[in-house]
Amino acid sequence: MTSSKENLIPKFASTFQPLIDQEGYLVNQSDLSCHEVVGKSLAILRTSKDHEKSKKDAKEIWDVALPKELSMTTNSNGVQCLWISPDEFWLLHSQQQKADIWNKIESLTIEMSMVDNSAAYGVLEFNGGKVNKLLSRWMSYDLNGSLNSGKVVSTTLGQAPVIVFRTAEGKLMMMVRHSFSHYVAGLLKDSAKRV
Numbered sequence: 001m002t003s004s005k006e007n008l009i010p011k012f013a014s015t016f017q018p019l020i021d022q023e024g025y026l027v028n029q030s031d032l033s034c035h036e037v038v039g040k041s042l043a044i045l046r047t048s049k050d051h052e053k054s055k056k057d058a059k060e061i062w063d064v065a066l067p068k069e070l071s072m073t074t075n076s077n078g079v080q081c082l083w084i085s086p087d088e089f090w091l092l093h094s095q096q097q098k099a100d101i102w103n104k105i106e107s108l109t110i111e112m113s114m115v116d117n118s119a120a121y122g123v124l125e126f127n128g129g130k131v132n133k134l135l136s137r138w139m140s141y142d143l144n145g146s147l148n149s150g151k152v153v154s155t156t157l158g159q160a161p162v163i164v165f166r167t168a169e170g171k172l173m174m175m176v177r178h179s180f181s182h183y184v185a186g187l188l189k190d191s192a193k194r195v
Contacts, residue, residue, distance in 0.1 A: 014038065015181040016122055019189070026185055027192040032130040034188060037173070041098045041118040043091040044084075048111030051086070061107045064091065072152045072165055082152045082165060090163070092123070092175075121163075122181050126172040130195050135172075137191050139164075147172070158187050 016036045020026050027034040047054035047066070055066045058081075065073045067083045074080050079097060082090040093101060098118075105114055126134070132143045141147070141155035141164065152165040160180035166172050176184045 014122065015178040016124075016185055019182065019185040026124065027134070027188055029192060029195075030130075032126075032128040032134060032192065032195060034124055034126050034134075034192075037123040037125050039095050040123050041093050041095050041101075041116070042121055042175075043093070043101055044115045044117050045089045045091055046113045046115075047087045047089065048109065049087070050111070053109075054087075054112060057107075057109060057112065058089075061104050062091070062101060067152075070152055071150050072167075074167075080165075080167075082163065084152075084154065084163070090117075120177055121175045122178055124174045124176060124184075126174065127170060129170070131170075131172055134188065134191055134195050137194075138187050143172070157184055160184050 014036055016026060020036060021028065025033055025035045045058070047058075058064045058066050062079065063075045063077070064079060064081045065075070066089055067073045067081055069083055069086075072080055072082045077097060078094070079101070080092040082092060084090055091101065102116070108114060135143055135157065138158045139155060141153050147153060147164065147166050149166050149168055152163065154161065154163050156162065157174070157176075160176065160183055162184070163175040164172065
């Protein structure tokens with residue numbers, strides 16, 4: 001007899017798929033592109049009220065430095081840790097790293113918890129000099145000069161809640177709940193015609 005855990009093999013499917021072109025782009029024009037990043041998994045880590053102990057535990061367990069407010073860190077294996085709130089951090093990692101991350105969950109103290117939220121979000125990557133112009137029409141957060149490299153914000157695009165972070169100059173990432181993917185894609189595709 002197999003355990004129910006062994007029978008739960010997640011199927012990764014894109015809700016953006018029907019809206020992207022043959023090259024995988026949602027938007028692809030001069031100095032502006034947007035495509036879905038596939039193969040990402042998301043673990044939500046809730047920490048204890050003892051922030052210093054939580055920082056120490058995260059470093060020992062996953063080699064992840066918990067970031068300061070509104071920022072992100074990346075460990076040597078490319079696992080990105082996003083600050084969401086004082087006691088909530090998102091570990092964005094590849095599907096290949098998922099087993100390694102979850103095999104260490106037993107090391108968490110009783111005050112900390114982790115949840116797999118991989119199926120809830122799609123990740124979009126924006127590149128080019130016109131990204132801020134594209135997003136400023138619908139985003140409530142001012143990207144010009146405010147979202148530096150390594151910074152994370154929770155905001156809205158139109159009426160959809162999104163998490164936005166900049167990994168490098170000229171490259172912006174956006175996490176969108178799959179339930180809002182068609183709405184967000186519609187806003188982006190329509191706005192790209194006016195940029």
